[in-house]
Amino acid sequence: MQIEKHARLSIAPMMDWTDCHCRYFHRLMTRHALLYTEMVTAPALIHGDRDRLLGFDPAEHPVALQLGGSDPHDLAQAARIGAEFGYDEINLNVGCPSDRVQSGAFGAVLMERPGLVADCAAAMIAASPAPVTVKCRIGVDDQIPEEVLPAFLRTVSAAGVTRFAIHARKAWLQGLSPRENRDIPPLNYPLVHAMKAEFPHLHLSVNGGVTSLAEAQSHLDAGMDGVMIGRAAYHEPANTLLDADATIFGAGESSKTAEDIARAMLPYIERHLSAGGRLNQITRHMLGLFAGRPGARHWKRTLSERAHLPGAGTEVIEAGLSAIRQFAA
Known part of the structure; x- marks a missing residue:
């Protein structure tokens, strides 16, 4: 390399x-x-x-x-x-x-x-x-x-x-x-x-x-x-x-969106949770993913308020993405 x-x-x-x-x-x-x-x-x-x-x-x-x-x-x-x-x-x-x-x-x-x-x-x-x-x-x-x-x-x-x-x-x-x-x-x-x-x-x-x-x-x-x-x-x-x-x-235009990245994190999150980890250990790094976008505040609030709760899982990410979709509609 x-x-x-x-x-x-x-x-x-x-x-x-x-x-x-x-x-x-x-x-x-x-x-x-x-x-x-x-x-x-x-x-x-x-x-x-x-x-x-x-x-x-x-x-x-x-x-x-x-x-x-x-x-x-x-x-x-x-x-x-x-x-x-x-x-x-x-x-x-x-x-x-x-x-x-x-x-x-x-x-x-x-x-x-x-x-x-x-x-x-x-x-x-x-x-x-x-x-x-x-x-x-x-x-x-x-x-x-x-x-x-x-x-x-x-x-x-x-x-x-x-x-x-x-x-x-x-x-x-x-x-x-x-x-x-x-x-x-x-x-x-x-x-x-x-x-x-x-x-x-x-x-x-x-x-x-x-x-x-x-x-x-x-x-x-x-x-x-x-x-x-x-x-x-x-x-x-x-x-x-x-x-x-x-x-x-100079590697060519990316076709990925912030929504794509959030979804691509789901298998990683599931592996982390299955190994005994907590959701907020990962989602604290994802709070700014939609910075400047409609719905960004709701995404951030959803993760901040719910990811630390006992048993929190990928449904928190889905709820955050739902807020983004609502504001984009």
Whole structure:
């Protein structure tokens, strides 16, 4: 698999969101985009329930595992485990600004320690047959991104990393919450574009603030190798992903509708329920499927109010679809 081709469009790793159910749902809308797991810390993977943390449906391919950590030995071990589970890529998180990540000396705080990131990446590359990539910020706190980012890319790429996803915002580790860090620091797309010009041999994706396929295509037209979309793909999945294969990958127009996707989820939901799972574990990712459509509010309300009830099953999806049909009539 030439993973770089799929990285032309990717769905960002998002904590509490991009679990296996979310990824299966997204995969029904795009065959080509690269999907990412939530971040899993290396110690949790080494010492925890690997099947629970890493299990995924084969239909999710191509799918990447994102790891968090700052110990080269632990990360190497975790990368090897992830590759053995069949992930197509292993990604190192150097962008998350949460307090928990900072206290563990990994995530965005590692922007201040490019040498350590290089050591971690080198260890992961040596241990993993799957390609190792890095997701980073343009800098943190009072760093000057125009100085920090090229030095970071130069140091880490020297360790063997050839593909980076760059969130085009600083992370403020003091004074802003993780939520605020997603919006308040200004976007600096020109700097990320300049990095592609300075490092033409690297595969660089831009992340942050991209809300549509048209915006994604504009970055590709400007010379970026890839675009990573986050919240837009989650909150308005059909609007964002149903045309992705045609628009971004030139794969021909999709004939699928949001209704088709909802129905295609039914066998997956039935398997999950028969294995003892709960309906709302899946439907929480489907709330935005009809965003912007007549009946979207009723769809969302139906799933929100009924999917958590004991014994809830696929009839909840059918009820939601009935509301959509009524508004479309």
